Amino acid sequence: MGIWARIGALSTVACGAVVYWLQPHKRVVQADRGRAHPFPYELKLVQVLFRHGARTPLKSIPDIQVAEWVPNLLKDPSHTSMNYVVTNLSGGPKPPSPIEDSYRAHTLAGGTFPGQLTTLGKQQLYDLGARIRKTYIEEFNFLSPIFRSSEVYVRSTNIVRTIESATCLLAGLFQQKQEGAVKIQTSEAETEILYPNYHGCKLLKLLSRHRWTESALLPDIAEDLKRIQSLLGIVGHKHVDFIQLRDDLVAREAHGLPCPTVLKNWQKTVEERAVEMVYYIYEPNKSENLQLSVGPLLHTLMANIEKKIEKSSDDSRKLYLYSVHDTTLMPCLMALGIFDMKWPPYAADIALELYEHRSTKEVYIKVSYIGQVSGNIYQ
Numbered sequence: 001m002g003i004w005a006r007i008g009a010l011s012t013v014a015c016g017a018v019v020y021w022l023q024p025h026k027r028v029v030q031a032d033r034g035r036a037h038p039f040p041y042e043l044k045l046v047q048v049l050f051r052h053g054a055r056t057p058l059k060s061i062p063d064i065q066v067a068e069w070v071p072n073l074l075k076d077p078s079h080t081s082m083n084y085v086v087t088n089l090s091g092g093p094k095p096p097s098p099i100e101d102s103y104r105a106h107t108l109a110g111g112t113f114p115g116q117l118t119t120l121g122k123q124q125l126y127d128l129g130a131r132i133r134k135t136y137i138e139e140f141n142f143l144s145p146i147f148r149s150s151e152v153y154v155r156s157t158n159i160v161r162t163i164e165s166a167t168c169l170l171a172g173l174f175q176q177k178q179e180g181a182v183k184i185q186t187s188e189a190e191t192e193i194l195y196p197n198y199h200g201c202k203l204l205k206l207l208s209r210h211r212w213t214e215s216a217l218l219p220d221i222a223e224d225l226k227r228i229q230s231l232l233g234i235v236g237h238k239h240v241d242f243i244q245l246r247d248d249l250v251a252r253e254a255h256g257l258p259c260p261t262v263l264k265n266w267q268k269t270v271e272e273r274a275v276e277m278v279y280y281i282y283e284p285n286k287s288e289n290l291q292l293s294v295g296p297l298l299h300t301l302m303a304n305i306e307k308k309i310e311k312s313s314d315d316s317r318k319l320y321l322y323s324v325h326d327t328t329l330m331p332c333l334m335a336l337g338i339f340d341m342k343w344p345p346y347a348a349d350i351a352l353e354l355y356e357h358r359s360t361k362e363v364y365i366k367v368s369y370i371g372q373v374s375g376n377i378y379q
Contacts, residue, residue, distance in 0.1 A: 041355035041364065043142055045308045047301055047320040050128060050349035051329055052165040053121025057251040058103075058114050059244055063234050067248075067257040068110035073118045080122045080168040082147075084182035086156075095188045097158040117161040120254060124347040125165045129172025131371060136319070137173075143318060147178035150316050156323035157194045158186035165347075166323040184323075193300065195328045196293035204292040208281060215277040216241045224273055231262045242273040246343065254346065275341055278327075284334035293331040297322075305354050309363055336367055345370075 056069045086094040103115045136142045144151055147170060154170070156162045166184055187193070190200045198205040216225060225242060229235045245263065249270060252259045263270070283289045307315050326344045333339035333350065353366040366373060 040358045042358055043140060043353060044356050044363075045305060045318060045320075045354040046136060046142070047304060047322070047352045048132065048349050049297075049322045049324050049329060049332060050125070050165070050169065051324060051326050051344050051347060052117060052161045053124035053168070054118050054254045054346045055121055055161050055251065056108055056112050056114055056116045056118065057248045059247070060108055060114075061232075061234065061240055061244065061248050064232055064263070065258055065260045066109045067252050067259070069108040069112045069257075070110040071112055073110075073120075073255060074112060074116055075119045077119060077122055077126070079176065080126045080171045082167045082171050082174075082176060082178060082182050084167050084170075084184055086158075086163055086184045086186055089155075089185050089187055091183070091185075094186060095158055097160075097186075098189050100159050115159070115161055117164045118255060121161070121346060122164065122168045125168035126172035128347045128349060129169035129174075131172075132169070133173045133175070143173075145174065145177065147174040147182060149180060149183055152319045152321065153185075153317050154182060154321045154323075155185045155187075155194070157192060157325065158189065162323040162325070166321060169321065169323075193296035194322060194324045196331060201292055204289070207289060207292065211281045211283065215280045218276070218280065221273050221276060224269055228262065228266050228270070231266075232260060241277065242270055243277055246270050246274040250343075271343065275343055278330055278343075279334075279339075279341070282331050282334055284331075284339070290331050290335045294328065294335055297328070297332070298335060301352060305352075305363075305365070308354060333369065338367065338369060 056073075088095050104113050106114055108114060137145055152170075154166055156166045163184055163186070167182065170178075170182055191197075192200060196204060196208075198208060216222065221242065226235075228245070229240065234240055249259060249263050249267060251257075282293060301320075304320055326348075329344040329348055329350060330339065333344075336350075348370050351368045351371075353368075355364045355366065356362070357364070
């Protein structure tokens, strides 16, 4: 899935951020599929938002068949390691992480913490890095085969699984070859823009709070939820919804752990209802929620593009990497108009490529999701 679009912008001020939208135009020109750089376009910049890899569930569902999340599931494959340091956005000490602290205040059956990247998840991000390597190093000859901080910028949410996911991706991308330590930048929780920040933006919290509650009360969703809770024997647990059921189910399935038969039989419904809940929460038919959720992030992506277009002499970076979450990718996909009503899998990615026409110098953006791109250029 993907789009090519000449850069257009519709800006709206929301929580102090400017939101930019890609505007497709009418005439369609077929891209030259036989060239690494679709002639007559030259690749100038790549930005990738990627979800972390497989992890332990965020919460345990009470009173159902127990899955043992043992430490052996979290081993580090030697080929996924990189020398790195985590800093704040100014290069100073890593900020505190209240979200990570909240995970480590609880222990899952088996002895591990919720939300931890597993061996499988580390390999998934390594594989994503290898795919990026094939495209931008081996085919396009766009990036150097060795990590250089002057060429690659890395930012992550200040959560262990996303930080580890970033290092695993880089290991696959550069085959563990690097000049100097990788600097992974993170933000204070109050100012984080790499996910919808309900604590940092009071207006977003105000607009979204009731929709979280209402999403589980929508007639079809509420009816199905009541049925599956009854079958699982957890009717009294009011805080168990389809999003939590899906999270537990997908984590178990990815790691080959036992899952209640009822949950397996309801897998398709669980998946559909969880997506419907999220779609209702973000309310993409009204731009305000999306602007508040991912507007600051989209603004940052567009600022990177504009800096490259202006040929700023102090910016030699070719690749920007952002290690994020499913709750980041979904509203971004909605804002870009390419959400397919499917939950982003582990290690899913959105790539934005900036191209410049060799003759006219007009610039275009190609957006792809999980490596699926369109063969058309919209002008």
